[in-house]
Amino acid sequence: MAQPDRVEVLIVGAGPTGAIAASELIAAGFSVTCLEQGDWTHRAAFKGATKDWELSAQRDWHPNPNVRGRAADYPIDVTESDVNPLMYAGVGGATILYGAHWVRALPSDFRVRTLDGVADDWPLTYEDLQPFYEDIDQQMGTAGLGDDPTYPDGEAPPLPPLPIGKIGLRAAQGMDQLGWHWWPAPNAIASKAYRGREACVRRGTCQTGCPEGAKGSADLTHWPEAIRAGVRLITGARVAEITVNAQGLADGAVYIDRDGVRHHVAASTVIVAANGVGTPRLLLMSGRDSFDHGLANSSGLVGRRLMMHPYAAVNGVYEEDLESWLGPAGQSIVSHEFYETDLSRGFVRGAKWQVMPAGGPLGNRSGYGGHAEHGDADGEPDPLAAWGPSFHEAARRTFGRSFEWGIIAEDLPDEANRVVLSDSLVDSDGLPAPKIIYKTSENTRRLLDFHLARAREAHLAAGAIETYDTPLMRDCGWHLLGTTRMGDDPETSVVDQYGRSHDIANLYIYDGSTFVTSTGQNPTATIAALTLRAVRHLIAGRRDQEVAS
């Protein structure tokens, strides 16, 4: 039966993965519709250039949807999680708020089982992904310096590096003293005007939205062109269910519009790009009548193996004025000195470090939960200790004179860490909210202790007069990974290396859910490269693709 309303490819989620997929598919001649629960975020809405920036960062632009509490966000039940997942609902997804740290995984990340005897190998290698990393660098307009000895040889980023600033220089001097690796950080931030984006002006408010349009968020890098080319992007469209026909193929999705009306979009192929929490949530919500455990879940792994990169940091305070409110934020310099496994440290795997500015007088992370207490550890701390004359003295001592060495710890997959559907919490459309069950492991705790100690040394070598640890930040789930892992074996994985569901031949997953291990890197460069590789494979195999009709 002819179905004029049927779209060839339906994408759920307009974050970077949805955007990259849509761009490639429309260029290859497919008809494409994308459903996004959020809306466009206009540049003028960002507070970076106004005085209310710091206070609004603590609520209206907070990365935790439970704090922000907008109707487009779904709430998340975190009562059984050590870490809060962070995200943003809207065109561009979490790249609206991301720091644009644009780093690749390393060759060892794809061979964790072979090299370290833990977790699993990926069904692909760094070399398989490298051309896509390089291509995506061009698309995002990455700024950085080539020849970092952390990586195999390859093309340099297309734009020159951003300034590392006084904080980066100080930190680098410390690393130089210690003989430790460091490198000017790669960021998906325009250091020169690039493909319609302005050059960065160092406002430093990247993680509450870039008011200059310099940061490579997907609403700027991909969506305008994809829409011009013919992609239909429907905002305010929350997908409640992916539908499956009698042949067991995905044949579209049901979404709820802002007036609460349900619609069905018929599609030949469906791509889910809703992130490591939103994707398993949607699969678990779908097909509940026909399948016991949600869609594409014969392995039982949908929602399991959640990894979120426990984050710790050491702040160093320096005597000199480092102008440490200046951006980008963004990262200034990075280090991979302790990235690879060294068993003598008492744990496996490692972490990437980055230097970041400290923000305004309230502090870069002032609105984030889970701070280290600066009280008196022995007696009962005086609640007024930080007030009175001390309030000013502390500001004088630290403001502009401190910066953070941040530690992105690799957490290993554990089936007990997972996303399930909450049985009590619902979103503004009455759909079940995701519930997170996530505990950090002994390996992670040892890893963090070791790295915190080294980061303190790095600050001291750079001349810090004081250091403060943040051992594990609760609001640190920026990276949502692993909940529909890829693999060759349908019994132990949900999708193949191209994101195709083992169970449903025309259902694809393109976001960080497919990660086999978390790597110790900010993941979006890898998520984006995997998406590009997967969608190009889908396009190349279009004649053989089984589709719903």
Added chain:
Amino acid sequence: MTTPIGMSPTALNTAQRETLVRVLDVLIPAAAGMPSGAEVGVADRWIDEALRLRPDLRDDLLHALETLEPIDAGLEDALRAYAKQHPEAFVAVGVLVSGAYYMDDRARLALGYPGQEDRRLVDDTGDYLDMLERVVERGPIFRPTPAEGAEA
């Protein structure tokens, strides 16, 4: 607590503002070359702005002000006791008054904070290339992809 007609829902009444001034004298006095919170208008201008941005903290602030209003002498001790009894509300008060304080230009100027200003990008690679050369000279630090079939 209800808001009288015609008043912004975030505005405080006179008694509340007066109590806030006394609280500010404890929390943000003039010191270290910085102006006091009361002096830069936290209690009469910036607190409204802070409450507009953080309406979620309004109840906590009002609770604190109501509790502290009858206290004449020894406000510092009363505030300390309040903070121990109601730590969350005290944190909320702290967020509001510090956020309000640093919105004022006098406070910013005294601290040397120009705000999240824009600056032209400068190329500072020349400042660090010699150090970076030493990183390169130490050679690659990654473990290459092992040959197919290799074991841990």
